[in-house]
Structures are given as C-alpha cells and as structure tokens.
Amino acid sequence: MGAMSHLVTARDLAHEIEDVVVIDVRWTLTTPGQEQPGPAEYAAGHVPGAFFVDLDTELAAPPGEGGRHPLPEPAVVEGTLRRCGVSERTRVVVYDGRESYAAARAWWVFRWAGLEDVRVLDGGFAAWVRAGLPVSTEVPEVHHGGFVARPGSMPTVDAHGAADVARSGLLLDARAPERYAGEQEPIDPVAGHIPGAVSAPTAAWLAEDGTFRADLAAHAAEVLGQHNGPVAAYCGSGVTAAHAVLALAEGGVDAALYPGSWSEWIRDPRRPVATGPGPGRPSLG
CATH class of the missing domain: 3.40.250.10 (Rhodanese-like domain)
Structure with missing residues (x-):
C-alpha cells in the first residue's frame, strides 16, 4: 500500500463529512438504451449533503469516434465540480452503489481534470447503509466553487x-x-x-x-x-x-x-x- 490511500471507509467519512464534498455517482452497467436508475436511487436516499453527478453526461462525452464513454470536455468537468462547491483545495469523496466502478470513473476523471484530493467510499452506498449511518432525501443547493480544470493530470494512452x-x-x-x-x-x-x-x-x-x-x-x-x-x-x-x-x-x-x-x-x-x-x-x- 502507498502512504496515502485513495479509499475511505463509511465510518471515517461520517467523522469528516462536514469537511468534505460528497458526490453520488450511482450508475448501473447495462446494455445501451436501458434506463439508468442512478437518479431514482439518489432521490430515494443518499449520503447527507451528497450531490448527484451523472456518469453519462458529466463524466463522459457523447458516444462517437472516441468510444461509448469518451473523455468529457474539461469545461463540463469544471462546471460539474463548481456546482458542487469544489475549489482547488476542496476534499472530495465519491461513491456509487456498491462495487465502486462508477465511483472509480469519477475519481479518475476528477483527478485527470486536476483535482488532487479525491477519494472513493469503499463499498459505496451499501457500506454506508450497512454501517447504520443516516440517509437523506434532501437535495443540496447549487454551490459556486472556483475549481479550474487542468486536464491531463492523469496518464492516458490512445x-x-x-x-x-x-x-x-x-x-x-x-x-x-x-x-x-x-x-x-x-x-x-x-x-x-x-x-x-x-x-x-x-x-x-x-x-x-x-x-x-x-x-x-x-x-x-x-x-x-x-x-x-x-x-x-x-x-x-x-x-x-x-x-x-x-x-x-x-x-x-x-x-x-x-x-x-x-x-x-x-x-x-x-x-x-x-x-x-x-x-x-x-x-x-
């Protein structure tokens, strides 16, 4: 293991939740054309204070020559993080339903865009619920963070x-x-x-x-x-x-x-x- 983990447990997140921005990226791997239940799951209950971010529209560009989930435009990532109140030194925790597949995509995209302190809730929302922690249906107000995207901060290959x-x-x-x-x-x-x-x-x-x-x-x-x-x-x-x-x-x-x-x-x-x-x-x- 490295000196600093990219993961956080549900209990540890609960202890620091007032000091971080939490982002819900629940998304289910399905065949094209099927409805993604992420927004409905978020509306039914989420980590208190969490913002919802859509993988297909905010963590990817439209399908095309670059594949089914090409990299999003930096301006899209910048706008997404700003509405969540994120600035350069903001600490962010992302989560999805359970296995962290979508959360890992968010972790990678945000770090690729230049955000340094991003962690994944290990075990996702399921781990949060399993720990007996509170769940909210309140949607936080849109914030106005000052994050400026610096794409290319994570290595890629074509x-x-x-x-x-x-x-x-x-x-x-x-x-x-x-x-x-x-x-x-x-x-x-x-x-x-x-x-x-x-x-x-x-x-x-x-x-x-x-x-x-x-x-x-x-x-x-x-x-x-x-x-x-x-x-x-x-x-x-x-x-x-x-x-x-x-x-x-x-x-x-x-x-x-x-x-x-x-x-x-x-x-x-x-x-x-x-x-x-x-x-x-x-x-x-």
Missing part, C-alpha cells in the same frame, strides 16, 4: 499507445473473461481483445461485500507477474478500467488508462483483434 504497451509492458483488459476471450459480447459489435493484452477482470480486485480486497498489493504483484515496463488498462468503454487503475494505485502501481477502450479500438477495422483465453495471436476483425 489506441497506438495501448498497442505499444501490449508489446513493451503490460496491457490489462478489465472486462469479464468471456468478453476478453470473445466468447460473449453483449454490448459491442465485435468480440475479442487487443492483441497482447492480458485478462485481469476488475471484479477480482473486490471482496464479496463490494469493498476492495485487503491484499491489493499482493494481488497487484500477482497480476503484474514478471512483466516490466509501462502498465495500462482498458475495458469496454473506460469505466471499469478506471476501477483497475484505482486498485493498482492502492497496490502501489501507477497505470495509464485507455479512455476509448475496446469500443474505440474496434471502430477502425484495420486494428487487429485477438480471441481466446490468452493473449494469443491477432487476426483482423
């Missing part, structure tokens, strides 16, 4: 960079093993993975209750194995890959994010596609 990392370092595919292998693809039109990438499902970083497992450093060492060089992560659209980057950071490993991920990779038919349970050999897909 498609060319991801291919380079797959050859010279370690490119982790955070999707479920069956999607990596090309056996199932419920969302994107092409199945498989980036040639040379290694399957590292993001669910493996979690304990049964949705919190991050206690042995993150040991698991990170197991995932990295004997690989040397740069490390990067991708998934379907850059959401769960941010979760892998967060887990690696907790384990003491710096990793870049491929924001476009698989949904951008396959937009160019000239890019090779591999299938099977291992890195395998590529075929044009």
Whole structure:
C-alpha cells in the first residue's frame, strides 16, 4: 500500500463529512438504451449533503469516434465540480452503489481534470447503509466553487499507445473473461481483445461485500507477474478500467488508462483483434 490511500471507509467519512464534498455517482452497467436508475436511487436516499453527478453526461462525452464513454470536455468537468462547491483545495469523496466502478470513473476523471484530493467510499452506498449511518432525501443547493480544470493530470494512452504497451509492458483488459476471450459480447459489435493484452477482470480486485480486497498489493504483484515496463488498462468503454487503475494505485502501481477502450479500438477495422483465453495471436476483425 502507498502512504496515502485513495479509499475511505463509511465510518471515517461520517467523522469528516462536514469537511468534505460528497458526490453520488450511482450508475448501473447495462446494455445501451436501458434506463439508468442512478437518479431514482439518489432521490430515494443518499449520503447527507451528497450531490448527484451523472456518469453519462458529466463524466463522459457523447458516444462517437472516441468510444461509448469518451473523455468529457474539461469545461463540463469544471462546471460539474463548481456546482458542487469544489475549489482547488476542496476534499472530495465519491461513491456509487456498491462495487465502486462508477465511483472509480469519477475519481479518475476528477483527478485527470486536476483535482488532487479525491477519494472513493469503499463499498459505496451499501457500506454506508450497512454501517447504520443516516440517509437523506434532501437535495443540496447549487454551490459556486472556483475549481479550474487542468486536464491531463492523469496518464492516458490512445489506441497506438495501448498497442505499444501490449508489446513493451503490460496491457490489462478489465472486462469479464468471456468478453476478453470473445466468447460473449453483449454490448459491442465485435468480440475479442487487443492483441497482447492480458485478462485481469476488475471484479477480482473486490471482496464479496463490494469493498476492495485487503491484499491489493499482493494481488497487484500477482497480476503484474514478471512483466516490466509501462502498465495500462482498458475495458469496454473506460469505466471499469478506471476501477483497475484505482486498485493498482492502492497496490502501489501507477497505470495509464485507455479512455476509448475496446469500443474505440474496434471502430477502425484495420486494428487487429485477438480471441481466446490468452493473449494469443491477432487476426483482423
């Protein structure tokens, strides 16, 4: 573990809640076109004082050439954080329903935009409720923070960079093993993975209750194995890959994010596609 954790427990958040800005980013991984229940869940009850931020519209740009969840415009992130009362030195805690997939995306996007002190509520809203802490339905008033976005504060790779990392370092595919292998693809039109990438499902970083497992450093060492060089992560659209980057950071490993991920990779038919349970050999897909 590094000297400073990017996670906070429900009990610790309760003790410091008056000194931080809390942001609710509940979002469910579903197939395109299905309704996201985040706003309804927030309205039904949330951490007291928490602001709701929408992943699809405030933590991502519209789908397109950059994939299903391209990076948002810096001005959008700046406006989102300002309405939550965030300035340069504000301490922020983000959470989602349980597993912190969406919260990790918020953690990554806010840090990419230049906000330094961002942590994730480990175990999400479920952990807060499980701890017997109070729940509110009150919506806080819009604030007027002074945050100024400085994009590029977290490392990224594009498609060319991801291919380079797959050859010279370690490119982790955070999707479920069956999607990596090309056996199932419920969302994107092409199945498989980036040639040379290694399957590292993001669910493996979690304990049964949705919190991050206690042995993150040991698991990170197991995932990295004997690989040397740069490390990067991708998934379907850059959401769960941010979760892998967060887990690696907790384990003491710096990793870049491929924001476009698989949904951008396959937009160019000239890019090779591999299938099977291992890195395998590529075929044009």
